[in-house]
Amino acid sequence: MSMTPNLELVENPKSDQTPVRLADQSVVEATHRGTVKLPLEGDTSVKMLVVPSLHEPLLSIAGLCDEGLTVVFTKTSCDIFNSESASINGKLTGRGYRRGNLYYLPSEPL
Secondary structure, rough: OEEEHHHHOOOEEOOOOOEEEOOOOOOEEOOEEEEEEOOOOOOOOEEEOOOOOOOEEEHHHHHHHHHEEEEEEOOOOOOOOOOOOOOOEEEEEEEEEEEEOOOEEEOOOO
């Protein structure tokens, strides 16, 4: 599930005290859950946990795929296609960029 430190981004937030294990094996606690509309062309929302101790939002690629999108990573970017198939012939709905070892999705749609 995707996570954000910003409660104000979440639509229909519900209180939720879910423990979340991070990559470094530490555990933090979510305070709410809801959905967030992504800055993609079209109307794409994903399930989101609010974890105030995070510094940046984390987007679940599995969550995007569950919404019928295809995500393709390259050396410099990640492209998000609106496609129900495993091909990349669908319409490009978003593009992220790489900085260091992380990929970022801009807050404005294409």
